[in-house]
Amino acid sequence: MSSSFSSFSDSDFPADPYPGARPDGSYAHHDGRGILLRPHAGSWLAGDTDLDDWLAERGAATLAQRVPLLVYGSNQCPSKITWLRETLRLPGPAVVLRARCADLAAVWASGLRKRDGARPATLASAPGVVETHAVWLATREQVRVLDVCEGRGTRYGLAKVGSGTITLDDGSIVDGALSYVGLTGIRMPLLRNGAMVRCADVDQAAALALRGTIGQHGLSASFLDGEPDPDGWPDRLFVYGTLQPGASAWRLLEPLADGPGTPHHLPGRLYDTGLGYPALRPGDGPGVPGRVVGLREPATALRVLDEYEGEDYRRVRVTLAGGLVAWTYVWTAEVSGMTELVSGWVV
Template sequence: MKPRRPMRFADADYPCEPYPGRRPEASFVHLDGVGHELVGVPRPRSPSGFVLAGDGVDLDYWLAEHDAAPVAGRIAVLAYGSNACPSKVTWLRKEHGLRGPAVVLTARCAGFAAVWATGFRQRDGVRPVTLTAMPGVGEEHAVWLATPAQVEALDSCEGADLASPRYRREVLPAAAVTVTGEVKPPSVEAYFGACADRRPMLIDGRMARATLTIAPPPPERGPLAARSLRLEDDETQS
C-alpha cells in the first residue's frame, strides 16, 4: 500500500537540488518553511474552493489570519520548472523578497511543454527549462495564485524585469491550463524564454522535454555534449 503523504511538510522534504527539485503531488500553501496540503471543496461549502487538509480550515480564512489576500483576484502564473518546489519558494523569500503565503495548485497544461533551455543559469551553472508550444502534448505542472507583489518577486527571479530580459511573462490561451479544484482563474500567465540562452535546446533537431528521463550535461562538458543524449519517443511520454 502506498504510504499516505503528510498533510504538513517542511522544505527539507522537498529539496530544490538537483534541479528542478521535488514538489508535492497535491496543491499546497507555503509559509515560513512549512507547507500545508490543500483539498478541493465545492463552493459554497468553501468560499475559496480549498481547505487545509486535516483541520478543514478554509484557505481564504487561513490567508486572512496571516494578513494575506484571498484567492479571488490573485494572478495565476504557471510553474513548470523549479518554482513549484517548496525549498525554491523559501529561496525566493531570501533572494527576491517574496512575502506572504504562496498558494500553489496542481494543474494540467495542454499544447505547451517544459523543455531544456540552450544556456545555463549564471548563479550555479544549472541548465534551466523554458516553455514552448507543443501541440498534442499534455503535462502536469502547477499554478501559483500570486499577489501582485509576489509576481514582482517571480519577475525578478526570472529576469523578466530586466532591460534585456531572460524570460518574458505572457498570457496563455484560455484552454491551455486546467487548474485542479474549484478555482478557475480568468487567465493564466507563463514565462517564455526571451534571450538566446533561454531558447529551447535542440538535440538532433528536436527539443528535449524536461519531463523525459534525460539529464542535461554538466556545464563543464559544454552545450555540444547534449548531442550524445538519447531521446525517447515523445509519443510514449505525453
C-alpha cells in the same frame, strides 16, 4: 511524498538537482512549511480551514487578489520558495495549485543559469503532450519578486499564454494564464537534432551535456508591459439576480458588458433576502441558474460593480459547469431564516 500527508517541511522537497522536488498535489507554503490543499464546495481547504480564511489568519491577500501564474520549473519546489523568501524577500504565503497542462511542455533552454550553472526549463508549445505543472495564485508583490528572479525583460518575458489548456485539480480551466516565456536566445528551447528536449525525458545531469541549436517556443503569447491586475482575470461575470439582462440593475452592467451573455449554472444555493435581491452561497446545492456576461474592461467594470454590490457581498472567482471560471458576488451574512429559491431569481 503521498498526497495523504497534510503538511510537510522544505526538507521533504529539496531544490537540488534542478528543478527540485515538488508535492503530489496543490499546496500553500509559508515560513518553510507547506500544507496540502483540496478542493471542496467551490473553494479550497487547507486542512479543515477554507483557504481564504487560512490566508487571512496570516494577514495575506485573498485568492481574488491574486493572479494565475503558470510555473513549470523550480518555482514548483517548496525549497525554492524559501530561497525566494530568504534571498529576494518574497512576501506572504504562496498558493501553488497543481495543474494538468495539455499541449504544453517544459523543455530545456539553450543557455545555463548564471548563479549555479544549471540548465533551466523554458515553456514551449507541444501538441499532443500532457504534463503536470502548477499555477501560482500570486500577489502583485510576489510577481515583482518573481520578475527579478526570472530576469523579466532580459531572459524571460511575462506573458499571457494562449496556447494549450491548463486545468486545476478542482476542474477549473485557467484560460489566459500568465507565465514566464523565453524572451532571448539563452531562454529559448535547445534543439537536439532539430527537436526540443522535454525536461520530463532528460534529467539535469544529462541536460548539461546537451549540445544543439537555438529553437523557438512556438507559443501564442501576449507579453505584458506593466504589472498584472488581479481584476483582469477572468474577463467574465456570473450574474443571477438584479444584474441579469432585463432585471433592475442591468442598465448598470449593460454598458460594461460584451452582450447579454449566455445561460449557465453555478453549484450552490440561492436565497431570498426579502430586500429585493437574492443571496448566493456557492458550493454544495441544487445549482443556481444565471448568465455569464463578458466584460469589456474587467478592472474598470468590477470597480463600478463592487460599489453597487456594497458590503453585503464579496466578489470571488467561481468555477461553473465545464470548468469555466467567472467572477461573481456572494452573500457575506447569515442566510438562516431566508427562503431558498429552488428555481432561481425571477427577473
